[in-house]
Amino acid sequence: MRPVTHNIKIKQVEAPAGFSGEGFFATKLAEAVGLARSNSIWPLPFATSCCGIEFMATAAAHYDLARFGSERMAFTPRQCDVMMVMGTISKKMAPVVRQVYLQMAEPRWVMAVGACACSGGIFDSFSVLQGIDQVVPVDVYVPGCPPRPEAILDGFMRIQDLVKTESLRRRYSDEYKHLLEGYGIQ
Ligand code: SF4
Numbered sequence: 001m002r003p004v005t006h007n008i009k010i011k012q013v014e015a016p017a018g019f020s021g022e023g024f025f026a027t028k029l030a031e032a033v034g035l036a037r038s039n040s041i042w043p044l045p046f047a048t049s050c051c052g053i054e055f056m057a058t059a060a061a062h063y064d065l066a067r068f069g070s071e072r073m074a075f076t077p078r079q080c081d082v083m084m085v086m087g088t089i090s091k092k093m094a095p096v097v098r099q100v101y102l103q104m105a106e107p108r109w110v111m112a113v114g115a116c117a118c119s120g121g122i123f124d125s126f127s128v129l130q131g132i133d134q135v136v137p138v139d140v141y142v143p144g145c146p147p148r149p150e151a152i153l154d155g156f157m158r159i160q161d162l163v164k165t166e167s168l169r170r171r172y173s174d175e176y177k178h179l180l181e182g183y184g185i186q
Contacts, residue, residue, distance in 0.1 A: 048087030051114035
């Protein structure tokens with residue numbers, strides 16, 4: 001028997017700003033690229049401890065990260081758009097976080113998920129990095145110990161906002177180069 005489909009509501013993303021008429025729609029290239037990019041962000045989950053479990057819940061059926069076009073996790077930095085760092089990062093692990101970031105292609109974004117990734121969390125000790133923004137630039141911070149999946153999704157939507165509205169020229173700007181130089185990245 002064929003499934004009943006006539007009552008299923010499909011929610012589509014909003015069209016970017018532009019001009020429409022009968023049989024045509026015109027918008028800026030940047031708007032179209034932003035729309036496509038923001039709804040197909042491929043995450044690189046860099047999970048080291050408990051916050052990673054919350055991310056697993058976020059990706060599973062109930063919270064369903066796939067709704068955002070982001071079900072395609074990859075552990076190959078060159079194929080990913082956003083690095084999600086989740087968990088305690090020891091100072092020994094910090095160069096690895098940085099190496100993974102360096103291997104990602106531009107444009108790339110970074111989310112610090114949970115108190116440990118944001119600021120070291122409760123581990124104010126000699127061995128724990130007090131926030132990943134000491135080694136890589138961070139775009140969105142998600143607070144909590146651990147943050148609930150709703151908070152991770154909210155952070156992800158903030159990344160989508162950034163991706164959607166980012167100028168195509170931002171990565172060539174002096175401001176961006178200056179930011180990377182601050183981290184010793186050419
Ligand atoms: S923020 Fe809390 S839950 Fe997340 S990794 Fe640190 S200790 Fe674990």
